[in-house]
Every structure is written in structure tokens, then in C-alpha cells.
Amino acid sequence: MSEMLKFPQDNTDFNVALSTSLVLFGFDGAQLQLLLARSQREPFKDALFLPSRYLEAQDELMLSARSMFHGLFGYDEPEIIEQLKAFGGVFRHPIGRVVNVAFYALVRKDDFLAEKWEQHGMQWSPIDRIPDLAFDHNEIVAYAKERLKRRVKRRPVGFHLMPPEFTLGQLQTLYEQALGKTFDKRNFRKKLFKSPLLTDLERKATGREKGQHKGSSLFTFDRDRYQRMKSEGYDFLF
Amino acid sequence: MSEMLKFPQDNTDFNVALSTSLVLFGFDGAQLQLLLARSQREPFKDALFLPSRYLEAQDELMLSARSMFHGLFGYDEPEIIEQLKAFGGVFRHPIGRVVNVAFYALVRKDDFLAEKWEQHGMQWSPIDRIPDLAFDHNEIVAYAKERLKRRVKRRPVGFHLMPPEFTLGQLQTLYEQALGKTFDKRNFRKKLFKSPLLTDLERKATGREKGQHKGSSLFTFDRDRYQRMKSEGYDFLF
DNA sequence: CCAAAAGTGTTACCCGTACACCCATGG
DNA sequence: CCATGGGTGTACGGGTAACACTTTTGG
Known part of the structure; x- marks a missing residue:
């Protein structure tokens, strides 16, 4: 005992x-x-x-x-x-x-x-x-x-899973599969742009990359900014 | 390898x-x-x-x-x-x-x-x-x-931690200590009464039990109801 | 010309939060 | 009578969710 x-x-x-x-x-x-x-x-x-x-x-x-x-x-x-x-x-x-x-x-x-x-x-x-x-x-x-x-x-998992350049459609697909539900396109974009981590590359997808629709805008994550903000207490929230 | x-x-x-x-x-x-x-x-x-x-x-x-x-x-x-x-x-x-x-x-x-x-x-x-x-x-x-x-x-932890009869003050204390922050009394009550799991016993505390202020109302959790609701897909949310 | 996805604003509702006063009790 | 906690309602703001049409492109 x-x-x-x-x-x-x-x-x-x-x-x-x-x-x-x-x-x-x-x-x-x-x-x-x-x-x-x-x-x-x-x-x-x-x-x-x-x-x-x-x-x-x-x-x-x-x-x-x-x-x-x-x-x-x-x-x-x-x-x-x-x-x-x-x-x-x-x-x-x-x-x-x-x-x-x-x-x-x-x-x-x-x-x-x-x-x-x-x-x-x-x-x-x-x-x-x-x-x-x-x-x-x-x-x-x-x-x-x-x-x-x-x-x-709670985390910008896109940083770690997405290729360096991606379209918003791809990102939405990722979120939908991870969370097991679908989102309204407009609401999804609104939500993501609340955080300033997504940089518009001002280029269009060629359509050659898997999952990228030709003509849609390419984005990337701003890693440095995320690091800076995190150290100032920022919490990502989807 | x-x-x-x-x-x-x-x-x-x-x-x-x-x-x-x-x-x-x-x-x-x-x-x-x-x-x-x-x-x-x-x-x-x-x-x-x-x-x-x-x-x-x-x-x-x-x-x-x-x-x-x-x-x-x-x-x-x-x-x-x-x-x-x-x-x-x-x-x-x-x-x-x-x-x-x-x-x-x-x-x-x-x-x-x-x-x-x-x-x-x-x-x-x-x-x-x-x-x-x-x-x-x-x-x-x-x-x-x-x-x-x-x-x-996400769970009505009061079920498992609280004594069978308790006051809302006690319950608030528990939540505050568990979550490490304080709550406004009115908002706390509103939030908890959104779920119908709390039964008013219509009796007052004597003040003898630790943490109970004399005169405040005693409540209990309705276990049966929680079981029923849970089996119908209800999710508790604080 | 057809299919598929991109892109774009507004509205309604809900929820969270902030906030103040009076009452009952015990010491 | 003083201190402590109980008990109660309202108003504002932010976020979420619902919703439709036009454009671009490839096939």
C-alpha cells in the first residue's frame, strides 16, 4: 500500500x-x-x-x-x-x-x-x-x-503544411479537410485576412501546380512577421 | 534503416x-x-x-x-x-x-x-x-x-468536482481558479443558465459548509438530464 | 459554349463584455 | 454599522453565418 x-x-x-x-x-x-x-x-x-x-x-x-x-x-x-x-x-x-x-x-x-x-x-x-x-x-x-x-x-498550420506559394482555394481545402467541414468562401477569406500573416505575391497561378487553379492569386505566409508578432504576445486564431 | x-x-x-x-x-x-x-x-x-x-x-x-x-x-x-x-x-x-x-x-x-x-x-x-x-x-x-x-x-466539470449541493459563488470560484481569471458575476450566471443542467434546489445555504455564504441559493447538477441530452448530441460549452 | 473555380459586400443575429445598485447576513 | 457576498438588467460592439452574381480560364 x-x-x-x-x-x-x-x-x-x-x-x-x-x-x-x-x-x-x-x-x-x-x-x-x-x-x-x-x-x-x-x-x-x-x-x-x-x-x-x-x-x-x-x-x-x-x-x-x-x-x-x-x-x-x-x-x-x-x-x-x-x-x-x-x-x-x-x-x-x-x-x-x-x-x-x-x-x-x-x-x-x-x-x-x-x-x-x-x-x-x-x-x-x-x-x-x-x-x-x-x-x-x-x-x-x-x-x-x-x-x-x-x-x-490556434496555430497557422499553413506555415508548415502548405507549399511556399499557394492559392486561397488550396488553403481552404486544407482547412476543410482538417476540420471535416466546409466553409463559405467569402467568410473564409475574411477570417484569414484578419490576421496579417498572408502576403499577396501579386502573381497568378499557372495552373501547373497540383490543386492550383490557373489565374488565381498566389499567397505566402510571412514567417518573420509571425515570429515578431508571436514574441509580442499575438495568438493566431482561426 | x-x-x-x-x-x-x-x-x-x-x-x-x-x-x-x-x-x-x-x-x-x-x-x-x-x-x-x-x-x-x-x-x-x-x-x-x-x-x-x-x-x-x-x-x-x-x-x-x-x-x-x-x-x-x-x-x-x-x-x-x-x-x-x-x-x-x-x-x-x-x-x-x-x-x-x-x-x-x-x-x-x-x-x-x-x-x-x-x-x-x-x-x-x-x-x-x-x-x-x-x-x-x-x-x-x-x-x-x-x-x-x-x-x-467543454465539460460540465462541476458534476465531478463540486459537492452535491453548492452555491453559484462556489461554482464561480472553481471556474476562476481553473481558468486563472475572474468573471463578472452577472455574466457568469447568464452563461451557466444557458445550459439547463443547473437545478435550483429552492433552499438557502446555512453557511456551515466551506465556501458557502449563508443565505445564498443552493443548486445541484441534473445528471440524468445531462445524460439524456448528451445522447442526443448536446455539447456543453462554457 | 460549358464547367469550374475565383473573386467580391451586405445584412442579421448571437454572444461576450462592461457596468451599478440594493439587500441580507455576521461580526 | 460595516464588510462581504448575493442577486439582478441593459446596452454596445465584434464576430459569425447566410447569401448571389460576374469573371476568367481551359477544354
């Missing part, structure tokens, strides 16, 4: 393993997607799951997630990466227990090292049509989508 | 231990508080920390948290208990790694088995004056307070 009052130097049970999984959101110009791996070997051939790896005992949770990210994208860290929570409900290893700590991150899809990974069965999947995944990974994805919904309302 | 693509049957590293900690919020009629333990033995004598225990390898995370809760309160589960996230940044055990999965719960302070635990150094501490805690438990508390802020806005 007073185990609760002891500092954890006693009675420890070191036969748990930790894995980390990543829920990586990307936007290809028209669709919000996430990255899945496909097992290419028996006994789970073709099963889909989230990019995952074991944590070595000395690793920090976040560093483990970042290093996995590095393997996939070739640089050290995405701008947005955050722990979701621990998921422990499903997988039992013959040797002990596996608990999975999941992270989510927002990425530029272009940065993905596709040549390197596609041959290993990795692929992007539209967020509204995620197939059955192994383990409890569907539950993790559902949790991540909820987290994303909250972040979309 | 293709570790990421393997199912987790290989290369596991079973020398991690998991602990669970509880951030237990209670309200004594006048103050929002949380429950702390005090170590009574060397080498950490007098250190304060969150109620914590080791997870045995076969335990579910949530069940472990609930069973610790049972030890403290004598019944199986609080109405609100939720995982926060995994905290792994601080403690290194000589044998391996300890990762702490924290939970938060809302409780009726009266239910705490005080006679049983006070002699073991457990005590309630006001939320706005939490002392230095061992490990990274201050960080956990900070995270839990943020979670509580969000929940206060």
Missing part, C-alpha cells in the same frame, strides 16, 4: 519495451494525407501501419521520434512535432510488454525522401480514407486527427 | 520500466487543490511528488491508474480519468530507464480516504501554490492544468 509513497528505487519491473510511432500529416496541394508503411515480409505481409521504431533505453522519447523523422525526411526536425500520448492496449510481445508513444508532426510532403522509401512500401494515404491498420494504429490516427483539429484553430 | 518497416518482433530492448502518476484535482468548497505525497524516508525525505506507482508488465496503463485510484479513494473509478501523456525526461534508474505515464482525474475531495493516507504524508495543495516537486512532476502538473482548462470549457 505504501508503494505509492516510495520513490521509485524499489520493486521496478524492467521488462517493458517502448516504441515510438509517427503520425505525419502532409498536404499535396489538394489533399491532406498521412504517411503509412506497408510490411513486405511474413508473417504480416501487406499490413499497413504507422512508421514506428523501438526506443533504446537511453533515448529520450522526443529524440527518438526526431531521429526517425530524420530517416524519412533527411533533416533533423520538422517545425511542428508533438507527443500525443502512450498507447498500450494491444500488442503483446512474447518477452514482455510493448508500449507505444505516438507523436504527430506536420511536414511538407515534398521533403519526403520518396525514392528511398517508396521501394520499401511507404505511401501517402488521404486522411479521410485511412485503411485498416495493424495494432491499434487506427486509434492513434483518430487521436492525432483530433489533435490536429485543435491545432488548426 | 528498414527497422521502421519491421513489425516489432525484432530487436526489442526490454529494459524500460513504466510508472504511472496521478494528478488528482479536488475542490474543498473554496479552493481547487491537488493531492501530493510526501516521502517519509531517506534519501528523499520530505520531497513532495505526485502519487505514483510502477506498472507491472501485464497491466494496462489505464487499469494501473485506476487501481492506484482505488487505493486512495476506496472505489473503482472516478467519473473522469484520462491519460495526459508520457514523461520521460528526467529519472534514470541504475538498472534502466523509467518512463512515467501521467493521468489526471477529477474527484470529490470528501471521498479521499484521509485517515488512511494522511499518516503517510499525503496532503492537498492549492493549485495556485504548488511547491517544488521531485522529478519532473511540476512539469506534469503544468500539463495537467492546461488540460483542465480545456475541459472546463
